[in-house]
Amino acid sequence: MSADETQWDDAVARGLGFLQRSLGPDGLPSARPGLDPELRTPLTGAEARRRLLVKHGVDLGFDPDREGFSAMWGLALLRPDAERPEERALVAALAAQVARYREPSAERYRAFPPGLPFPADTDSTAVALSGLARHGLLSPERLADTARELLDTRFGPDDGPVPAYWEDSDPTASRGRGFDAVAAANILFALHLPGPAGLLPHPAAEATLRYVHEHLNGPRTGTRHYASPEAFLHSAARAATVVPGLAAPARRAVEHVTTQFADTPFELALLVLADEYAGLTAELPERRRRLAAAQLPDGSWPAAGYFRFGRLPLHFGSPHLSTLFALRALRPETAPQA
Numbered sequence: 398m399s400a401d402e403t404q405w406d407d408a409v410a411r412g413l414g415f416l417q418r419s420l421g422p423d424g425l426p427s428a429r430p431g432l433d434p435e436l437r438t439p440l441t442g443a444e445a446r447r448r449l450l451v452k453h454g455v456d457l458g459f460d461p462d463r464e465g466f467s468a469m470w471g472l473a474l475l476r477p478d479a480e481r482p483e484e485r486a487l488v489a490a491l492a493a494q495v496a497r498y499r500e501p502s503a504e505r506y507r508a509f510p511p512g513l514p515f516p517a518d519t520d521s522t523a524v525a526l527s528g529l530a531r532h533g534l535l536s537p538e539r540l541a542d543t544a545r546e547l548l549d550t551r552f553g554p555d556d557g558p559v560p561a562y563w564e565d566s567d568p569t570a571s572r573g574r575g576f577d578a579v580a581a582a583n584i585l586f587a588l589h590l591p592g593p594a595g596l597l598p599h600p601a602a603e604a605t606l607r608y609v610h611e612h613l614n615g616p617r618t619g620t621r622h623y624a625s626p627e628a629f630l631h632s633a634a635r636a637a638t639v640v641p642g643l644a645a646p647a648r649r650a651v652e653h654v655t656t657q658f659a660d661t662p663f664e665l666a667l668l669v670l671a672d673e674y675a676g677l678t679a680e681l682p683e684r685r686r687r688l689a690a691a692q693l694p695d696g697s698w699p700a701a702g703y704f705r706f707g708r709l710p711l712h713f714g715s716p717h718l719s720t721l722f723a724l725r726a727l728r729p730e731t732a733p734q735a
Contacts (some may be wrong), residue, residue: 404729408689412724415696422495428467428713434624434702436714442603445711454663465498466508466521472528474725477532480543492534495525504543516562519550520580530590537592547584548601556600558608559584561655562616578612579623581605581634598649606642609633613646622704624712631667634674651675661693663701663719669726685727698723
């Protein structure tokens with residue numbers, strides 16, 4: 398345990414306690430949808446679907462209230478070989494939860510359960526891959542097979558970046574043509590894990606790297622599936638720990654952002670992690686102090702929107718997802734881990 402973790406040990410213990418108390422037979426609760434990034438009014442899946450239909454004339458075709466992306470990030474954030482029994486229990490529960498979002502016939506993962514009219518997506522697959530690999534839950538063969546699925550995601554003959562969805566699993570032609578810089582950074586991280594890295598160099602990976610570079614050098618904005626610019630900074634800096642070509646531009650981008658930009662404790666946690674990944678340590682003690690001070694009495698951190706339904710104004714977040722990111726931000730890792 399590092400000196401920094403000892404400082405925040407009580408906050409970490411209370412956060413892990415909140416997560417453990419929240420576990421149910423299906424794992425951690427799903428993120429809740431809301432029509433604003435701050436999630437001032439969280440909705441049930443049925444309410445969100447109805448409001449989108451009334452206000453925007455769009456019927457999702459299902460109630461978006463059983464997402465698994467939060468569980469995938471949980472595996473990617475919790476510590477492997479944890480000493481705390483409650484953390485080991487969380488990892489086991491999340492691993493079982495993530496497994497239920499795997500495509501039955503392919504090495505792909507979905508944000509929503511199989512059987513719903515929503516396709517497997519490359520972002521969920523990349524985060525699931527990195528989380529499962531972090532805890533030694535995938536064989537080298539499975540790692541390589543999933544990486545091949547990501548690299549073979551194409552729309553037509555061009556050699557562009559890895560797109561958001563697999564065309565052959567997407568029932569709605571309008572959805573699958575998008576690209577997303579946060580997803581691209583998460584994909585790059587997964588492709589540079591020790592097993593999949595043997596498949597590189599590859600034209601799709603190189604095009605995806607160029608796409609992330611372009612976003613790092615452009616205006617500070619959110620992306621198609623992530624409203625907050627901090628989400629991109631976090632994923633780009635995380636990818637830069639394993640992709641040498643990203644290290645310098647990611648560090649420059651993170652250097653120019655202060656926590657004054659963070660509107661929520663969740664965004665503050667993302668910036669703390671971006672600083673850590675980029676090797677910018679001067680402000681980290683104070684920023685971690687501020688993050689710990691935002692913890693609620695029940696041990697959680699406030700919910701805020703993290704990902705969204707493409708261009709539709711439907712944002713997803715939960716205190717469980719915020720707490721997973723906050724706990725990781727309060728526990729620095731001295732070296733990047735898968």
